[in-house]
Amino acid sequence: MVTAECNLSCRYCGGTLATMPRDITYDLHDLREFIARDREAVVAFYGGEPLLRPRLVQRLLHELPARHFVLQTNGFFMEKLGPDVHRLDAILLSVDGRPAVTDGYRAPGCYRTVMKARDWLHGQEYAGDLIARMAVSRQTDIYADVMHLLQRFPHVHWQLDAVWSALWGLQEFKEWARLSYLPGIERLVREWAACIEQGTVPGIVPFLGIMQRMLWGGSGLPCGAGSSAVAIATDGRVIACPVAGELAWNEMGNFHRLRQVTIGEPCTSCDLYPLCGGRCLFAYKERLWGEEGFDALCAVTRHLVEQLAGVRGVVEDALPGLEKELRYPPFNNTTEVIP
Secondary structure (H helix, E strand, C coil): CCECCCCCCCCCCCCCCCCCCCECCCCHHHHHHHHHCCCCCEEEECCCCHHHCHHHHHHHHHHCCCCEEEEEECCCCHHHHHHHHHHCCEEEEECCCCHHHHHHHCCCCHHHHHHHHHHHHHHCCCCCEEEEEEEECCCCCHHHHHHHHHCCCCEEEEEECCCCCCCCCHHHHHHHHHHHHHHHHHHHHHHHHHHHHCCCCCCEHHHHHHHHHHHHCCCCCCCCECCCECEECCCCCEECCCCCCCCHHHEEECCCCECCCCCCCCHHHCCCHHHHCCCCHHHHHHCCCHHHHHHHHHHHHHHHHHHHHCCHHHHHHHCCCCHHHHCCCCCCCCCCCCC
16 A cells, blocks of 8 residues: 555545555565565555555565566556556556446546546557456446446456445345346346357456356455455555455554454355355455345345356357466456456
């Protein structure tokens, strides 16, 4: 976490991370030594908005001994990285779909700014993975918004604005899921499978990640939070999930001693656990919508998995010609496999 500060105050977020120092207060030497302990380390720059501190990001890109580098950004300051952008293996640009949807959630002009950042990256001949990072809430048409972004980005993933949302409650979420989201997922899966039959693999990250587990296995939370992935707060605390820096269960320790934070029952006994891994550590631990909300999110996940199971045969028939495209993500690039 490069900074707790953000230049936006999106409706589903709020802006700064009030429980953390605005800027890094620990010794960067300790961070380098911590990362050096993992020869396959992936470093993702996160915030707040990390490019509010572009010189720090540039410094870390040169100094940290990581195998891969990832950036999550709102795109407003993309050009500040200059040629160092080529050190990044993946860039996630925050954009929620069509212009009106994106600007409605975030701020007027956000969609245009993201597309300007995307165009600048194309102009730089950026060769890494460019990913549209969606937040999905009550104004989202999942089919229309994902298809819109797939015409503009190689890969698209999304996070559901659920559990902690300020935009709606559980009953509204359930109604939207029934009338809009679940039918939209069904339509997306059909179209995705039809494209695979024709020899192309649309970069819908949740579909790819779940199908990869169906075909080749996997375990635990796909995001790795609390075990294979950690977040470094600006004060040097090592935490499991970057969105819950103030919560005691989320504390893993420091650069020298760590404990794991894990998913338990009822997830570990569920038939979907090998595929979804418990979905979301925060949602599992907090359950701000109660057990009814927990079950509602499980139902949405089950529907997604079942739809993909229904086209597994189509995907298997396309192997091995499309295996490289289907083995996604190739490393933990911070995308949401289980929305």
